[in-house]
Amino acid sequence: MTSDAKLLADFRSQVSKLLQERDREWEASRHLIEAGRLVTTLKRLIEEAGRTDLPPPVRDAIAVALKQGEAERIQDLPSPRLKELTGLPPSKAIRALCVWFDLVDQPASRWPLPSLDSQAVASYIRNHQNPFDLLLTSGAASVLELGAGDLSFATELADQYAAKIRQQGGTLTLHCVDRLHPQSQLGGPLHPDRERLHALRSRSDLSFQFFGDQDMCALDRLDRTGQLAPRYAIATCWAPATPTFAYEPTRLSAGVIQNELQRTKGPFRLTRYGGEPALEVQHGDRELLFPPWKFEIRGPLALLDILSRRGHLCILGAVDSQVFWELLAQLLEGDHHRPENQPFTSENLPTIFGDLYQRLSGLAIGDHIDLSLCGTLRERIPRVLPTNAPHNSHYRFLSVTIGRGATFPNMPASSTARRFRDMVEETPPWMVILVPER
DSSP states (O other): OOHHHHHHHHHHHHHHHHHHHOHHHHHHGGGGGSTTTHHHHHHHHHHHHHHSOOOHHHHHHHHHHTGGGTOSSGGGSOHHHHHHHHSSOHHHHHHHHHHHTTOOOOOGGGSOOOOOOHHHHHHHHHHOSOGGGGGGTSSSOEEEEESOTTSHHHHHHHHHHHHHHHHTTOOEEEEEEOOSOTTOSSSGGGSOOHHHHHHHHHOTTEEEEEEOSOOTTOOHHHHHTTOSOSOEEEEEEESOOTTTTTSOTTTSOHHHHHHHHHHHHOOEEEEEETTEEEEEEEETTEEEEEOTTTTOOOOHHHHHHHHHHHEEEEEEEEEOHHHHHHHHHHHBSSGGGSOTTOOOOTTTHHHHHTHHHHHHHTOOTTOEEEGGGTSOBOSOEEOOSOOSOTTOOEEOEEEEEEEESSOOTTOOOOHHHHHGGGOTTSOOOEEEEEEEOO
16 A cells, blocks of 8 residues: 555545544534535635645545535536545535534534633632633533644643543533644644644544634634634633734834834844745844744734633633733733833833732742732723624623743643743743633
C-alpha cells in the first residue's frame, strides 16, 4: 500500500468510527443533499477541507471527489472517488463528509446549555481552588477555547475531565478556535500536530471540534451554521496574544500604537513568504516572519467582550504583564486607570494604579486575590464588537479573581504556560478568573 493509499484508508476509518458515534447528526444530514441545497453543501465542504489540517493527499482527494464544488447533482460526482474516501455510495458519502466537517445545521438546542446562575458561579469560585472543576457541577459540561494554538491545553483538559464527566452520564463538549490557517507555513510550534488533533477527535467521551483559520472576533459564520454553542460553561484563552491584546484602541490612538510597535518590536512591513502573505519584523539584527495579522490590534475590551458573551465562567491563563495591566485597567472603576494616549510602562504603572499596583505585585506565585477587595469593579464595561441587541451595549463582571503564576496545582494548562518556568527573563504571568453577570 502506498503512503497516499494508507492516508486515505486512515481517513476512511476515522469517518466510519465517527459515524458510529454521531447518529443524530447522521440523520439530520439528509436535508443537506436535497436538490436545492447540494451546491451550497459541496462548496461548504470544499471550504472546510481547505481550512482543516488534513494530509494533502486527503485534502486533494476530497476536492477531486467533490469536483471542486462545481457539481449540481449527486450523479455528477465520481462514485469511485467518494467510495475511496468514505467507503460509501455517493449520497451517503456526502452526508458522511458533512458529519465529519460538522456542517449539520441544527437549532441551538443541539448544544445543551449549562444551567448556571451567576451568583452561584461566583460563590463556587470563592470556595474552590480549581475553577475548571465547575465542569463537574455545571449540568452541561462545555468549554470554548479561544486562540487554541497547538491544542496542548485542550488535550490536558480532556485528559483531566472527559472520563469523569462520562462517569456522571454526560459528555464534555470542547470547541477550539484559532486564527492560524492549518496549511500556513507561518506560526511554527503554534500549529497542532496531526496526532494530537486525531487523538482529540477520536475520543468517544468527548465532543470535540477545532476551527482553524478562524478570527475569534468574527464568529458569525460558525454561529449561523450552529457549529458553536450560544454559551459555554467555561470560555477560556491561554497566553492572550501580544501585541493583539496589549494595547486598547479606545484609549490609545492608532498613531500612538504604531509608534509603540516600532519602538518595542522594530520596523515591520507586509511581505510574502512561500506564496502567502506575511509580516516581516526587523527585531534587532534578526528578521522575523509572522502571519500578516500579527500586529492587528484588538485590545482587551474585545477579548473581554467575547469571553463575557460566551462563558458563564471566563478564565484567562498565562497572561503576560503587558496584556494584564491593559486588561486590568478596563476592569476597574475610574477613568484615571485608563489615561488617554499614555502607554503603560514600568515607570508609570505604580502611579496610575497606586496601592493596587503594590498589592498585586506583591502576590506570591500561586496566590489568588479577589479584585473587589482592593479596588472597585467597573459597573459598565462597553461592548466593542457588533451585537444584535443594541440595548445590551454594556455589561459587568460580578467577580474578578487575580492569580499569580503560569500554572497551578491540579489545573490543566497550555504548553506556553508550562514553558514559563524556563523563561528566566520573563516576569511571572497572571491568571484572571471572571464571572459575567447574566
